[in-house]
Amino acid sequence: MPLSRFAADTFGVVTICLVAILILLGLLCILYSFYFRSRIRNQAFVQLSYFSGPWIIRITFILFSIWWGLGELIRLTVLRRALHLKWQETVCKYYIVSNLGFAEPCLFLTLVFLLRAPLQKMENGIMSEKWNGKTAGFILLYCLPVLVLQLFVILIGPQLDKNKNSALPHYFTSTAAASSMTRDHDIALCTYPLLSTVFLGLFAIILTSYLFWLGRQILKLVINKGLQKRVYTLIFSVSGFLPLRVLFLGLSVLSKPEHFMFEALAFLAFLALVCCSSVCICMLVYYPVADCLALGNLQDIEARRRYTDDRNDTMSLIANQSHLEDNVEENAGSSPGRYSDASTKRGSISFRTFGKDGTSTGTFVELSLFSPSRDATPPGSPPLLGWPMRSPRQDIGL
Structure with missing residues (x-):
């Protein structure tokens, strides 16, 4: 063709x-x-x-x-x-x-x-x-x-x-x-x-x-x-x-x-x-x-996600610290005998715990800020209640 x-x-x-x-x-x-x-x-x-x-x-x-x-x-x-x-x-x-x-x-x-x-x-x-x-x-x-x-x-x-x-x-x-x-x-x-x-x-x-x-x-x-x-x-x-x-x-x-x-x-x-x-x-x-x-x-x-998570964790830590300081001052004003100078020198504070949503659980917890010494805790006295402080990275599961 x-x-x-x-x-x-x-x-x-x-x-x-x-x-x-x-x-x-x-x-x-x-x-x-x-x-x-x-x-x-x-x-x-x-x-x-x-x-x-x-x-x-x-x-x-x-x-x-x-x-x-x-x-x-x-x-x-x-x-x-x-x-x-x-x-x-x-x-x-x-x-x-x-x-x-x-x-x-x-x-x-x-x-x-x-x-x-x-x-x-x-x-x-x-x-x-x-x-x-x-x-x-x-x-x-x-x-x-x-x-x-x-x-x-x-x-x-x-x-x-x-x-x-x-x-x-x-x-x-x-x-x-x-x-x-x-x-x-x-x-x-x-x-x-x-x-x-x-x-x-x-x-x-x-x-x-x-x-x-x-x-x-x-x-x-x-x-x-x-x-x-x-x-x-x-x-x-x-x-x-x-x-x-x-x-x-x-x-x-x-x-x-x-x-x-x-x-x-x-x-x-x-x-x-x-x-x-x-x-x-x-x-x-x-x-x-x-x-x-x-x-x-x-x-x-x-x-960007890690940066956002770190920023949120920092803001959460600051908020928890502010809640802690506010409750310490409130409880110290309402119970001056309990939060006396002797109790402060002992190295422990007591505060009201809060849930994840920011509401009070109604429980007082005594937290030791320093390692107890012999002068602060006499022999035979009951041990301090509470839990050891953890770093913020432990709190977020890292």
Whole structure:
């Protein structure tokens, strides 16, 4: 079925909208990460600094996603119609090297390092000041083999196409196909070389196998069911969407670029990686930052609650002391003989007890203020009634 102009433009517009949503989500998460970083520095949440350790690599993951999304835009014929046919073919070659050779491998390598970070030691892991720099270097180093293979396809592929004795069909190395879709000028349709897809598939197999092993190691450390669901979602989304993308790209060589089936398979491959990138951004950037901010808010609430409790305890202690002084003066005025100088020198006072609601219980209690001496308590006299004084912290149960 030949591809109509309307169908091609529809796929292009939907692709532009999805890339715009991905970029907007990524920029919002970047701003969210900077806000979380500022909260830690301003409020001195030292306990949460562990969770902000990989913040540079998280932002790098988002930047790779945005890079890949912009690369998908330049592949569209809607945005390349104004260029000359030769420049359109050059853009298609750049797309293969940029997305399949650099952006996608770096994207998933960054994901692997972010998942591997909690399994490392504290001094060598994300708490180390050099962890972000070392991780970025390793990502670029491990991406280099895939990039070299894609460059081989782009540079050597045209030479193989010109060689009539080559055993490889043209779709193994072809990056663009010329098609006269309008009477005004020719348009080069970007294609996916089968060799590039094979190299990406080998990378996907190695990465998926390692992610399954890494997920098992992480699940042994996770005791929260919510975090377990996130790890399962992350692992199965990557191990599901990445092979699907490779499968759709491989099937695209079975149809011509002018046909509807080719554009549909290319769009499905794009949609698989858009969904995978969005899930990874939410699981690796947004939710960890949101959880840490919620934990910081709980610490603020707990600190305010303790301050309020301490203030209430202080006010209650002052009120009890004022009640005590008022009753001592009242009882001393009504019973001057009982509260004489001799009784005061003895080191004890008597006061009326009050309940929690402030009402009098009608009971007089004699409280010893000092340790009784031999002069104050003659031998053979009955012991003083009452209870030893306790500190206010004992009264509130601390």
